[in-house]
Amino acid sequence: MADENDVLTDLNMDPAAGANGADNRPTVGLLNQYIKDLSVENPNAPKSYQWNEQPRVDVQVNIAAEKVADDVHEVELKVTARADGSQGNLYLVELAYAGLVGIRNVPEDATHAFLFAETPRLLFPFARAIISDAVRDAGFPPLLLDPMDFGALYQQQLQARAAQQGEGAPAPTGNA
Template identity: 65%
Template sequence: MADDNNVLTDLDNQAAGANGADNQPTAAVITQYIKDLSVENPNAPDVYQWTDQPQIDVQFNIGADPVGEEVHEVTLKVNITATAEKGQAYIIELAYCGLIGIRNLPEEQAHAFMFAEAPRILFPFARRVIADAVRDAGFPPLMMDPIDFNGLYVQQLQAKREAEAAGAGGDTPAPN
């Protein structure tokens, strides 16, 4: 038993660093929750008589706001509109959030965690909420395909760098 305590103490000392400071890089989801959920069924009860298959439009938006020195709220906003020939079948708007703890990470890695990794972790839970909401509105559950948040993040970084490079080249005329 005494050996186990020594091992734990040694591990604690290593994690704390030589000077006793906690300097190990850490990023993790502290908790997750529904911040806002709206379900609209604007054409009920007529919509249940429609025979055509609705077209589904899914839009995503990811945001991150500081809550404390080492905690950020990452919001995965999902807006879904199902439209049939006769009108809108349903509208779902979800803001699914996670409190993300980040400590001792370089800015680039923290940004990547909040805008790529955290949404990847939150998405399966948001997908279940949406499937349940659509089902509870009286429709077959909407099973959204997985999303490559890391790939989208890399694409947006590349597009931003290209736009900055094009702006720095002087090709754009200055406004009067």
């Protein structure tokens, strides 16, 4: 039977633990997700329901990240969906969907990639459903956004940033 000192010695021998017993293993996780802001405009109702032309739909997606506490970041996925016809605007939906991400003992470059590529990938299906429901609730057919490859978008941003820095231009911040 092991005594208390043997148990303490075994815990301190964990290779991931520091000399003082601190946990130094890399850890990331989505702590919470939420609607930060949602706006639905249907400015030409009820006239717009009589329009027969196919609207032009424009969707914009932006990503922002902000450190809110030690080891905690907020990642905000902003999605704007706008449908216009020749007679005017049918709808405008603006969503700011955010998640709190816990990150500890992760190198800065991996942290940046997690915040701007992986976290948006995790948040997007929920934002997509909210946008679809909001458009449907405004009286139009649901808008089904195509899946997005945030990893590829992140790599494109890195390449564009490297090209701009090579030309002496300022680097972009936080958009994908």
